[in-house]
Amino acid sequence: MRFYDIHVHSDASIGENSIEEIIKQAKRLELTGIAVTDYFSSLNDIKQTREKISNIDTDLDIALGAVIRAETSDQLKKMVKDVRKHVDLVLVHGGDYRINREAVEMPEVDVLCHPELDRRDSGMDHITAKSAAENKVAIEINFREILESFKKHRVYVISNMKKNIFLAKKYEAPIVATSGAASIWGMRAGRELAAFAFLLGLPLSGAINTVSAVPEKIIHINREKLAGKRLPGVKVAEEENKGKGV
């Protein structure tokens, strides 16, 4: 089984560990691929991290992602536009309802992270879920939020996540389960993250897809787009004709 964890912070921003240490831990946890995602302050930082990743010799599939934290929707739009062509994944730091709503309305965004962060409600409604499904923006189950909360707060987090999963399932929006780790001790094996997705209300096969097929597909499509193999409105002929004997 190929497992992906597409939200791991390195020491380029809030993470405690270097990319090498993260890779070592990911191998111990038998992951197929990870996405090093950070809050980058400039395009130069992205280029430096990209270079660092390309210099590492490993068989692990490493993608680069940018987490965007914006205050207003204009700021969000601008930042997404700026980074889109430089990273494999664009994640939006959710929590604020307006930002959540704006993020799922942008097809350029790949993942809406923790829409229920620091909220008493779930941060999503049926309109948000519908837009997420239309624009193929994945809703994230962030493991760090559960791990770093305790007692009453953990209860709120889990119940809000359950509500979001219910909506995403109903409107068939993609869901990804990630560790959201800020240190190597916050990383978990793919099957454990899937167990959480299962507990939050997904069927077991769907839960396993949230850490394998769904993130793998997002990364694959984005890499094709970056390489210029996939353009808006143009389908890839090989995929279409697969299995038809053409």
Added chain:
Amino acid sequence: MEDKPKTLPASLRPKKRYIIFQVISEKPIDYIELVGAIWRTFLDFLGEMKTSEMNFWLIKNLYDQKNQRGVIRCSPDQVEYARAALALIDQIGETKAIIKINTVTGTIRSAKKKYLGFTDLTDFEK
């Protein structure tokens, strides 16, 4: 008459699954601390009721101190709950640690044979 109940016939015994886990940690882990951490996470996350339904047992004589591998018994329909509860461990004693589940088996024999490196099975069959 014996002073304890007879072993139930096989058809009446509860079904079991054996979770084989490995502890990934900064420093070697003490077994007593591991037991404490596992019980704490089960009781905190799943509560007394769910843990009681789980038929939970940490098998002491199968804990491999050198490789930090061990076996937990639970009921088949609670395996995902056990996985989630074990994933919530991030510290054992003073050491940062992760419990990684290697596999789940249906019998203790296959657990030993395939995953715990017991080549001579006569020892435990006694």
